[in-house]
Amino acid sequence: MEFSKIGGDLTISKLVTGMWQLSGAHGYVPSTSSVLAAMKGYTDSGVTTFDLADHYGDAEIYVGEFRKLVGKGFSDKHFQFLTKWVPRPGPMSRRVVEDAVDRSLKRMQCDRLDLLQFHWWDYSDKRYLDALGHLQELVEQGKIRCLGLTNFDTEHLRFIIDQGIKICSNQVQFSVLDQRPLVEMVDYCHRRGIGILAYGTLCGGFLSEKYVGLPEPSRRALDTASLSKYYQMIRVWGGWGLFQELLFVLKEIGEKHGVNLSQVALRFVLEQRAVVGILVGARLGLSDHLSDNLKVFQFELDEEDYQKIRSVTSKSNDLYRIIGDCGDEYRG
Numbered sequence: 288m289e290f291s292k293i294g295g296d297l298t299i300s301k302l303v304t305g306m307w308q309l310s311g312a313h314g315y316v317p318s319t320s321s322v323l324a325a326m327k328g329y330t331d332s333g334v335t336t337f338d339l340a341d342h343y344g345d346a347e348i349y350v351g352e353f354r355k356l357v358g359k360g361f362s363d364k365h366f367q368f369l370t371k372w373v374p375r376p377g378p379m380s381r382r383v384v385e386d387a388v389d390r391s392l393k394r395m396q397c398d399r400l401d402l403l404q405f406h407w408w409d410y411s412d413k414r415y416l417d418a419l420g421h422l423q424e425l426v427e428q429g430k431i432r433c434l435g436l437t438n439f440d441t442e443h444l445r446f447i448i449d450q451g452i453k454i455c456s457n458q459v460q461f462s463v464l465d466q467r468p469l470v471e472m473v474d475y476c477h478r479r480g481i482g483i484l485a486y487g488t489l490c491g492g493f494l495s496e497k498y499v500g501l502p503e504p505s506r507r508a509l510d511t512a513s514l515s516k517y518y519q520m521i522r523v524w525g526g527w528g529l530f531q532e533l534l535f536v537l538k539e540i541g542e543k544h545g546v547n548l549s550q551v552a553l554r555f556v557l558e559q560r561a562v563v564g565i566l567v568g569a570r571l572g573l574s575d576h577l578s579d580n581l582k583v584f585q586f587e588l589d590e591e592d593y594q595k596i597r598s599v600t601s602k603s604n605d606l607y608r609i610i611g612d613c614g615d616e617y618r619g
């Protein structure tokens with residue numbers, strides 16, 4: 288396992304386990320004991336960091352249960368739980384903000400959040416600055432260790448930083464298919480020491496051997512929230528035919544390095560500047576790709592690999608022009 292730092296002193300594993308897959312929007316969620324046993328398997332393998340949110344079903348509660356299971360003799364040196372706050376638009380008083388943080392602390396059974404990632408739906412509603420101001424105070428008071436954002440574009444990230452708010456990370460969609468962060472975000476974050484946490488790295492599982500040579504999936508086959516989200520992205524990007532070309536090229540590169548195409552897709556994101564963590568969603572207790580995905584640390588892509596990837600991606604539509612910068616897919 289390789290590790291990186293967020294905000295100077297929070298160490299995370301570069302491979303981060305995403306817990307959206309436990310929200311109920313990805314089908315059956317197994318028993319708590321199966322989820323906890325799977326979490327333990329991940330941490331025993333060195334994947335010590337989990338990404339979750341206030342609205343990912345019981346994810347925060349699983350974290351609390353996990354803490355109880357492993358006992359009190361550990362700290363954020365051993366495990367890191369990166370949660371999010373995705374508030375409904377409304378007044379952002381100190382009370383509202385602190386209540387939300389206290390709720391996560393209670394559910395996760397801890398005194399301090401390792402990283403709180405803040406999402407906001409509407410930039411024209413400037414109350415996000417009120418919320419961030421209060422969150423910054425809670426960092427100073429020790430309830431939050433690091434303050435991050437999710438799905439903010441470069442313009443608003445820069446604006447927030449210019450207001451004097453210390454932002455440690457921004458979690459955005461970033462994959463070999465969706466390379467919008469390379470247009471502006473990566474450079475800005477790199478210069479300002481802000482870590483990028485990348486999600487959608489496997490397009491919900493589409494970037495895997497399972498889909499090589501398969502016909503376009505029917506609506507019925509898009510049976511998780513993740514698959515339907517990224518299927519739309521594939522369509523906007525260039526469609527199923529071009530996506531198959533991408534899969535074939537990634538597979539060929541994988542064969543050269545002795546890994547499968549998912550690891551090539553993960554490696555592509557991992558090698559980009561400012562990226563501190565690559566998220567891979569896991570249906571904990573149901574399906575497991577951990578031993579395969581750990582191979583992402585065992586090889587490097589070379590110039591020939593990048594050229595092959597470009598030979599396909601250069602034929603795609605320009606997602607930055609069509610959708611906009613990071614996070615704009617959530618803002619219409």
Ligand SMILES: NC(=O)c1ccc[n+]([C@@H]2O[C@H](COP(=O)([O-])OP(=O)(O)OC[C@H]3O[C@@H](n4cnc5c(N)ncnc54)[C@H](OP(=O)(O)O)[C@@H]3O)[C@@H](O)[C@H]2O)c1
Binds near residue numbers: 437575
């Ligand atoms: N900030 C945000 O707005 C936001 C949005 C979306 C997601 N996220 C975060 O990102 C995490 C990742 O979620 P995602 O939806 O983007 O999914 P993803 O990580 O792109 O894909 C996850 C799926 O890929 C499949 N997979 C993983 N490794 C594989 C391998 N080696 N071979 C074949 N298949 C493999 C698994 O499918 P099976 O389970 O079918 O095996 C898994 O469920 C979430 O859990 C969440 O923490 C954040």
